[in-house]
Structures are given as structure tokens and as C-alpha cells.
Amino acid sequence: MAALLGAEAAASSSSSSLSSGVKKEEGDGDQMDVDEPAAAPAAAGAKVEEEDEEEDELEAFMKGVQKQVRTVDKADAVKLGIKKAPEVLEAAEPGEDEVDEEEDELAKVGMSAADILALAAKKVKKGRELAVPDHKNIDYLPFRKAFYTAPPEVEQLSQAEVDALRLELDDIKIRGAEPPKPATKWSYFGLPAACIDVIKALEYAAPTSIQAQAIPAVMSGRDIIGVAKTGSGKTMAFILPMFRHIKDQPPLRPLDGPVAMIMTPTRELATQIYKECKPFLKALGLRASCAYGGMPLKDNIADMKRGSEVIVCTPGRMIELLTTNSGRLINLQRVTYLVLDEADRMFDMGFEPQVMKILGQIRPDRQTVLFSATFPRQMEALARKVLRRPLEITVGGRSVVADTITQVVEVRPEESKFNRTLELLGQLFNDESDARALIFVERQESADKLFVDLQNKNYTCMPLHGGREQVDRDQTIVDFKNGSCPIVIATSVAARGLDVKQLKLVVQYDVPNHMEDYVHRAGRTGRAGNTGTCVTFITPDQERYAVDILKALTASKAPVPPELEAMAQAFADKVKAGKAQAAGSGFGGKGLDRLDNERDAASRAERAAYGETAKDDKKKDGAGGDDGDEGEQAAKKVADLEVQIHRGPAPNLEKGKMIPSAASTTTPAPAAPAVDSKAAEAAAKKAEQEALAAGKSAGVAGAASVIAKFNAMLKAKQSGHAAPVTDHSTEAARRRDPDATDYHAIVWINDYPQKARWKVTNKDTMVHLVDSTGASITNKGIFYEAGKEPGPNDLPKLHLLIESNEEFRVQHAIAEIKKALIEGATMALEAEQRQQAGGGGGAAIGRYSVI
Known part of the structure; x- marks a missing residue:
């Protein structure tokens, strides 16, 4: 003791006894x-x-x-x-390496708003990255794929009878080893009795062609690629085997993820599949969740916490769920049945990275089912990366419009399309008052303009495109289906999977740019055996799209107008002569790279509009590159000041006072003279006009303007050296103010996001900063919005003044403020992403954490 x-x-002795281990006290x-x-x-x-x-x-x-x-x-x-x-490292505490790495990043980053926001964006992105699991080291539950046993009536069919039956069922073509024989009755599939009761209640008389061949194949445990025309019942072909698959597995335990996942490219298609599952879910005692961007994330989080056997989702929202709360919200270890609906779009270059990330989280021995109305050959190699020994089932040929749809293609000038649309709508509603019409356009602006034009003609209609809030899009579809809004003007966002029974007319107001899009747009009508009409407008100068339209008409054996055939032939001749380039299939784009390039181009254009030049632009300008460098450096000196520790008392930043330089705080120096801002602006404008008159580019002219303004301000400062000398030294400041300190620094926080400013200036943070650093920290100035600058007699921008008699305390305070700014900026970026995920301008979305 x-x-x-x-x-x-x-341990409690003086510091001298701690510093000398050999002395005794x-x-x-x-x-x-x-x-x-x-x-x-x-x-x-x-x-x-x-x-x-x-x-x-x-x-x-x-x-x-x-x-x-x-x-x-x-x-x-x-x-x-x-x-x-x-080097041999000592055992570290868990997370110690991450802390060290974070501190290294913090030390490297500057104190400018751009640096802080860049690091915050990096932290947000890092938090959203998916860690690839090591499937070999995960103990997955065993499961069964094969449930199908062919009944005697099907088993006894000879090969000749099977071939004749497939030909009768819309000419089914099948590729792959040992395909099962098609079954033409619901009772042949071995479905649960509850499923059969629901099918009878829905009055589905017999399986469609794709269902007759695909359901036995899926229930045999095979991976399949199902290609069938629109309205042929593809959704039922994968959800019925899915329910049998789920019922064979043990029930979900707490915190278990789903057993089946259905992924779609559009929100509307996800909602539609979810609604088709509902009658079966209730009968079988199962639960399902529908997750897509635009709906509140909190609803998806609540569903995940309750547990669902089925999740219908879009790729973006699924990645968001997988990265929420460091991946603890949902896990995909129980997923054994995966469906990619509209698989061609899922494997388009824009979607492929997201889809592959999600597939990497799912066990490799899963069963994977791909369905679509179109499936170009160039997509097949990508699709087969996720399949094992697949069967390819094609019903009615690839990329074919159903024969229940009357296809009309009209070659007409742009100015006559609206009157022709009014004529078609008048005929439709005169013949059938309860009909629906869907008009497709290429751009959101075109949809809004046509909406206004039709409303002026007393037609009840609504636009449907990605620029509208998700709640408005959902309500538009509901109104369209119940008849309160019989006309919808849509972009291709509605072209996939939209199913409205009374839809009798599709007008392709703007011609689609590839064949697959044409097939999907036309397939919104004439579904499930009903008839419909598709009218497509093409202008004489759009001959490059005539080739694909001609292919679609020929494949579906529809009449081809002579004008269209002549346009297609003329364009084909131009391609052969090397005077034109053939239109793409719509599936060969660069996807995410293309979007990045577009954003960069938009950013360069914005910088040029504000008189700044990007590095790439300077390289292209050639002789004007040096001027651009000088102008950019001058602008950077003014706008991107680093935080520096100055020796001496803090400057007086009251109204009309200028910031003294670092040198002026140690030796007496003249006060900075007032600069004639009007004269500087006039010099800048004159230099810009001279550069433009000399034939220089807008970027070079902007740089010349910045240089001229900078030189005018510099001359004004130099001319004011004869002003009365004011002593800014520490000794003089102490005589004026006994509380003046030896060191100070200023951190400008005006340009940071609101959450970052609040984080660093709230009472709790300020108390913590003062207690932990020992420095005096004062919040000064007022907030100015972006683009506004304080005048000569105005208060300065919002900033923090750090003062201390010891330099290390000021350094410590700067480091702590930097941490708080990064944390606040990260919070701001995360909040912005949650707001976008929740549909933009809706109600505030809460933050959840799963323990």
C-alpha cells in the first residue's frame, strides 16, 4: 500500500522531478x-x-x-x-491508423474555403464507398434453386411436339444446354396454392409465351436472359418463381437483409413491379420494400429495420442504403435471387459501374434473372459477366413491336407537328371518351412547352419528366391511370414499364434516336392483348434516325411509308460515301465519364463568364497563355489567402480600416491608403475592350481586365506612401491597449457553407476551442452573400480573430478551427445529398443511426 x-x-510531483529520472527528491x-x-x-x-x-x-x-x-x-x-x-510497428489500437491518416490529411490541406470543401467532399465520398466482401470467408446459409418437376403431360412431349409448341407460342427461340419444355397451364409449375388462388382472382387465364418457357427455366434453378416484346407478361415470369424460392428458405432473423432483389433502371418501373407483387405478398405472408431516389430515405430505413423478404430498387438508392451508417443498415448476405428488369439499360455504360458494385455485395452462387423487351448483341458480353450457364429465351424476335399495335410513321416539317397532334387527339376522344394518350418528347423543356400549348387548347394534360419532384411524378401517373388526366407529355423516363390499360394512342412527337427506344415507347400501348396506335413524327432533316425506324417497322412487318424508305436509303448512301456517320444504338456511350466531361465543360464555361480562365483553356490559347497565368495568379492572391500567424497585436478591422501587412505589425509603416475603386474598374474595363478589339479570346480579355485592375490598385497604394506614418509595432500597441498580444491570426469563414460557419461559431465550440487551446478567439465581422463585397466604410466579412502571447497556442487554435470547419462542411454536403435523395424541396429529412 x-x-x-x-x-x-x-506522479503528482513537480515537472522538474518528472524531467530528471536520476535526481531524487x-x-x-x-x-x-x-x-x-x-x-x-x-x-x-x-x-x-x-x-x-x-x-x-x-x-x-x-x-x-x-x-x-x-x-x-x-x-x-x-x-x-x-x-x-x-519497419516493425508496435501493436496499435483499433482505428489508430485511420486517425493518423486523417491527421496527415488535415496537416496537408490548406485553410482556404476551396481546400476545406475539397477535403469535406473527399470524406463524404469515402464514407459512401462500398467495401468489397471476401465471399470465401463468409459462412453463407445453403439454399435450393431447383423446384420444378415437369408433370407427365409435359414430360411425355416429343422433341417435334416441343418445337411445334414453341413455334405456336410466338416462335420461342431458346439457346443454352438442356432447356426445360414449355408448360401451358398454371397448375404445371408447382407454385404454392396461395399463388394459384391469387392468379385465379386476377383472372389470368393461361401463361403467356414468355411465362410458359421462362417460369419452368427459372424454377429449374437456371440463370436466364429473357427477351420478349412489351406487354407480354415478363414481370409475372420472374415474380412467381421468386415467391416459391423465398418460401423454401428459413424466415428472416432480426437485422437480416432481403432474400430477393429486383433492380430496375427507373422509379416508375420499380413502383409498378412493387404494386404487381402486393396481392401475392399478402396471400403468402411476405413483406416487400420499394426503394428509389426521390422518396424519403427515412421510409426506406424504417422498412429495412422491420425486415423485408423482397426489395424492389433502383441502383442509385441501393448504393445509398448500402453506404448509410457505414454499411450497417442493410446487408445482402441473404440475397439468393436477383432480377435485373430492363437489363439492357441496366448494363448500359452509365449504369454498369453502379450495378457491378451492388452485384459485388451479393453471394456469387445466387440465381440471376435478366429480362427486357430489347437486348442488343453488344450488351450480351456485359450481361454474361454476372450469369452462370444462362439460357437465352427470345419470344417474337429481338427488338420487335407487338403485332397488336398499329404503327404509323409520318414525315412532316417541325411546324406542322402540333396541329397534327391536335387532330389525332380529337379523333381519339371522339371515338372513345375514356381513352388515354401518351406523347413522347426528347427534352424536358419541350415537354413543358407542349404542356402549355395543349392547355391553351383546353386539353387536360400533365408533363412527366426527371425535372419534376418525385411526388408530382407519382401523382401524375395516378391521375393518368384513373382518367382524371387523360394526356401525359413525357420524356423517355416513362418509356420503360409504364402500364396503363386504357392507353390507346402513343405519339412520338420527337423521333427516338435509336431502335430500342422506339420499341419501348411504342410498347406502352397495345399491352396484354389490347390494341393501340403509335404515331411517330420525323422531320426531313432527321434522316440519320430513319434507318433505325425502318428496321423496327420491317422487323414487326408493319407498313413502311415511301418517304421514310427514301430518307433511310439517302442516309445509307451518305454513310457509304463517308459524308455522314451512322447513328449509335444508344448503348455505346461513355456513361459516367461523359457526364464528368459535361460537368467540366459547364464549369469552364462558367469560369469564362466570370472572366477567369481554366488551365485547359490557357494551354489552348497559345500566345495568350502567359497573360492568363499572370491574371489567375493575381486573382488568387486576392481571393485565396492562407491563414498566417503574425507577430504583434491584431489589426483594427472596424469600418473604413484596412488590414495591415505582416511586416507592418513588427515595424512602423504607413497606413494603407484608400483605393479609388471606380478608377480601378474603369482601367479594367478599358483593358478588356482593348483585348477584345485586338481579336483576343474572352478568357484572355478577362485575364487582361484582372491584371489592369490589380496594377491600378498597386499604383494607388504606391502613390500613398507619403501619408502620415502610423506605428503598428507591438510596443506602440501595448501603450495604446494594455491587453494587446504578441501573436495573432485571422481565419476568414464567410465563404464556407452555413453549417460549417455555425459549427465553428456556436457557443459550445467556442468554449471548447478556448479551453483546449488557451488562446483568445473572437467572432467578428458580418456575413456577406456570394458575390457581394464590403465597401470602404462597411464592416469586414465574417472571420475569427485568434490572439495569444504564445505562438504555439495560435497554431493549435488554427488546427482545431480547421477540424471544426471540415466537420461542418462534411455535414453540409451530407445534408445536401440527403435533401436531393428526398426529392429536393420537400420536408426536412431526419438523420438515423442503426445500433
Whole structure:
């Protein structure tokens, strides 16, 4: 006990006794290096001495081991030709490496708003990255894929009878080893009795062609590629086997993820599939979730916490769910049945990275089913990367419009399309008042303009495109289906999977740019055996799209107008002569790279509009590149100041006072003169006009303007050297103000996001900063919106003033403020992403954490 008391006394002794281990003071009986008995009872002293000796032996042994390890590592490095052997690191606490890496990043980043926001964006992106699991080390539950046993009526069919039946069922073509025979009755599939009851209640008389062949194939455990024309019942072909698959597996445990996942490219298609599943879910006692961008994330989080056997989702929202709360919200270890509906679009270059990330989270021995109305050959190689021994089932040929749809293609000038649309709508509603019409356009602006034009003609209609809020898009579809809004003007966002029974007319107001889009647009009508009409407008100058339209008409054996055939032939001749380039299929784009390039181009255009030049532009400008460099550097000096610690008292930044330089705080210097801003602006404008008159580009003219303004301000400063001298030295400041400090720094926080400013200036943070650093920190100035600058007699922009008599305290305060700014900026970016995910201008979305 005495030894322990002695140790406490040693720990609480003065700093001098801690810094010299060999000196002895009163009460220092239990020092680390025991050279003589302590002034404590003999037994206790001997015991402590033995413990210390044992610890010393252990330390000596570990040092010897580490020395041997270093020797072996050096020898291995010499053999392998490595210049520097890896160092032996001591055991670190969990997360210590991450903390060190974070501190290194913090030390490297500057204090400018751009640097802080860039690091915050990096942290947000890092938090949203998906870690690829090691499937070999995960103990997955075993599951069964094959449930189908052909009934005697099907098993007894000969090969000739099977071929005749497939020909009768819309000419089914099948590729792959050992395909099952098609079944033409619901009772042949071995579905649960509850499913059969729901099918009878929905009055589905018999399986369609794709269902007759695909359901036996899927229930046999095979991966398939199903290609069938629109309205042929593809959704039922994959959800019925899915329910049998789920019912064979053990029930979900707490925190288990879904068993089946259905992924679609559009929100509307996801909603439609979810609604088609509902009758079966209720009968089978299962749960499903529908997750897509635009709906509140909190609803999806609540569904995931409750648990769902089925999830219908879009790729973007699924990645968001997988990265929420560091991946603890949802796991895909139970997913054994995966459906990619409209698979061609899922494997378009824009979607492929997202889809492959999600597939990497799912066990490799899953069953994968791909369905679509079109499936170009160039997509097949991509699709087969995720399939095992697939069967390819094609019904009615690839990229074919159903024969229940009357196709009309009209070649007409742009100005006559609106009147022709009014004529078609008049005929439709005169013949059938309860009909629906869907008009497709290429751009959101075109949809809004046509909406206004039709409303002016007293037609009840609504636009449907990606620029509208998700709640408005959902309501438009509901109104379209119930008849309160019989006309919808849409972009291709509605071309995939939209199913409205009374839809009798599709008008392709703007011609689609590839064949697959034409097929999907036309397929919105004439579904499930109903008839419909598709009218497509093409202008004489759009001959490059005539080839694909001609292919679609020929494939579906529809009449081809002579004008279209002549346009297609003329364009084909131009392509052969090398005067034109053939239109793409719509599936060969660069996807995410293309979007990045478009954003960069938009950013360069915006910088040019504000008189700044990007690095790429400077390289292209050639002779004007040097001027651009000088102008950019001058602008950077003014707008992107780094935080520096100055010796001397803090400057007076009241109204009309200028910021003294670093030199002026140590030696007497003249006060900065007032600069004539009007004269500087006039010089800048004159330089810009001269550059434009000389034939220079807008970027070079902008740079010349910045340089002229900078030079005018510099001359004004130089001309004011004769002004009265004001002493800014520390000694003079102390005479004026006894509380003046030896060091100060200013951190400008005006240009950071609101959450970052709030984070660093709220009371709790300020108290913590002062307590932890020992420096004086004061919030000064007022907030100015972007683009506004304080005038000569205005208060300065919002900033933090750090003051202390010790330089290290100011440095510590700057580092802590930097951390708070990064944390606040990260919060702002995350909030913005949650707001976008929640549909933009809706109600505020709460933050959830799953424990």
C-alpha cells in the first residue's frame, strides 16, 4: 500500500522531478529506475523491486526480438531487391491508423474555403464507398434453386411436339444446354396454392409465351436472359418463381437483409413491379420494400429495420442504403435471387459501374434473372459477366413491336407537328371518351412547352419528366391511370414499364434516336392483348434516325411509308460515301465519364463568364497563355489567402480600416491608403475592350481586365506612401491597449457553407476551442452573400480573430478551427445529398443511426 501511495506521490510531483529520472527528491521513493531501496517497508519495497526487474527483463527480451526481426527483414529485403525494409510497428489500437491518416490529411490541406470543401467532399465520398466482401470467408446459409418437376403431360412431349409448341407460342427461340419444355397451364409449375388462388382472382387465364418457357427455366434453378416484346407478361415470369424460392428458405432473423432483389433502371418501373407483387405478398405472408431516389430515405430505413423478404430498387438508392451508417443498415448476405428488369439499360455504360458494385455485395452462387423487351448483341458480353450457364429465351424476335399495335410513321416539317397532334387527339376522344394518350418528347423543356400549348387548347394534360419532384411524378401517373388526366407529355423516363390499360394512342412527337427506344415507347400501348396506335413524327432533316425506324417497322412487318424508305436509303448512301456517320444504338456511350466531361465543360464555361480562365483553356490559347497565368495568379492572391500567424497585436478591422501587412505589425509603416475603386474598374474595363478589339479570346480579355485592375490598385497604394506614418509595432500597441498580444491570426469563414460557419461559431465550440487551446478567439465581422463585397466604410466579412502571447497556442487554435470547419462542411454536403435523395424541396429529412 505504501508503495502505491509513493507511486501516486511521484506522479503528482513537480515537472522538474518528472524531467530528471536520476535526481531524487522528498517522497520520490518509487521512481522508474530503482537503484537503491526505497523509504518504504522492506517487504513492499522488495516486491516492487522484483516486479520492476521482471518488467525490465521483458522489455529487454522484446527489444532483442525486435532487433532479430529487423535483421531478418533487412536480409529478405536484400534478396528481393527492396530498397527499404518495412519497419516493425508496435501493436496499435483499433482505428489508430485511420486517425493518423486523417491527421496527415488535415496537416496537408490548406485553410482556404476551396481546400476545406475539397477535403469535406473527399470524406463524404469515402464514407459512401462500398467495401468489397471476401465471399470465401463468409459462412453463407445453403439454399435450393431447383423446384420444378415437369408433370407427365409435359414430360411425355416429343422433341417435334416441343418445337411445334414453341413455334405456336410466338416462335420461342431458346439457346443454352438442356432447356426445360414449355408448360401451358398454371397448375404445371408447382407454385404454392396461395399463388394459384391469387392468379385465379386476377383472372389470368393461361401463361403467356414468355411465362410458359421462362417460369419452368427459372424454377429449374437456371440463370436466364429473357427477351420478349412489351406487354407480354415478363414481370409475372420472374415474380412467381421468386415467391416459391423465398418460401423454401428459413424466415428472416432480426437485422437480416432481403432474400430477393429486383433492380430496375427507373422509379416508375420499380413502383409498378412493387404494386404487381402486393396481392401475392399478402396471400403468402411476405413483406416487400420499394426503394428509389426521390422518396424519403427515412421510409426506406424504417422498412429495412422491420425486415423485408423482397426489395424492389433502383441502383442509385441501393448504393445509398448500402453506404448509410457505414454499411450497417442493410446487408445482402441473404440475397439468393436477383432480377435485373430492363437489363439492357441496366448494363448500359452509365449504369454498369453502379450495378457491378451492388452485384459485388451479393453471394456469387445466387440465381440471376435478366429480362427486357430489347437486348442488343453488344450488351450480351456485359450481361454474361454476372450469369452462370444462362439460357437465352427470345419470344417474337429481338427488338420487335407487338403485332397488336398499329404503327404509323409520318414525315412532316417541325411546324406542322402540333396541329397534327391536335387532330389525332380529337379523333381519339371522339371515338372513345375514356381513352388515354401518351406523347413522347426528347427534352424536358419541350415537354413543358407542349404542356402549355395543349392547355391553351383546353386539353387536360400533365408533363412527366426527371425535372419534376418525385411526388408530382407519382401523382401524375395516378391521375393518368384513373382518367382524371387523360394526356401525359413525357420524356423517355416513362418509356420503360409504364402500364396503363386504357392507353390507346402513343405519339412520338420527337423521333427516338435509336431502335430500342422506339420499341419501348411504342410498347406502352397495345399491352396484354389490347390494341393501340403509335404515331411517330420525323422531320426531313432527321434522316440519320430513319434507318433505325425502318428496321423496327420491317422487323414487326408493319407498313413502311415511301418517304421514310427514301430518307433511310439517302442516309445509307451518305454513310457509304463517308459524308455522314451512322447513328449509335444508344448503348455505346461513355456513361459516367461523359457526364464528368459535361460537368467540366459547364464549369469552364462558367469560369469564362466570370472572366477567369481554366488551365485547359490557357494551354489552348497559345500566345495568350502567359497573360492568363499572370491574371489567375493575381486573382488568387486576392481571393485565396492562407491563414498566417503574425507577430504583434491584431489589426483594427472596424469600418473604413484596412488590414495591415505582416511586416507592418513588427515595424512602423504607413497606413494603407484608400483605393479609388471606380478608377480601378474603369482601367479594367478599358483593358478588356482593348483585348477584345485586338481579336483576343474572352478568357484572355478577362485575364487582361484582372491584371489592369490589380496594377491600378498597386499604383494607388504606391502613390500613398507619403501619408502620415502610423506605428503598428507591438510596443506602440501595448501603450495604446494594455491587453494587446504578441501573436495573432485571422481565419476568414464567410465563404464556407452555413453549417460549417455555425459549427465553428456556436457557443459550445467556442468554449471548447478556448479551453483546449488557451488562446483568445473572437467572432467578428458580418456575413456577406456570394458575390457581394464590403465597401470602404462597411464592416469586414465574417472571420475569427485568434490572439495569444504564445505562438504555439495560435497554431493549435488554427488546427482545431480547421477540424471544426471540415466537420461542418462534411455535414453540409451530407445534408445536401440527403435533401436531393428526398426529392429536393420537400420536408426536412431526419438523420438515423442503426445500433
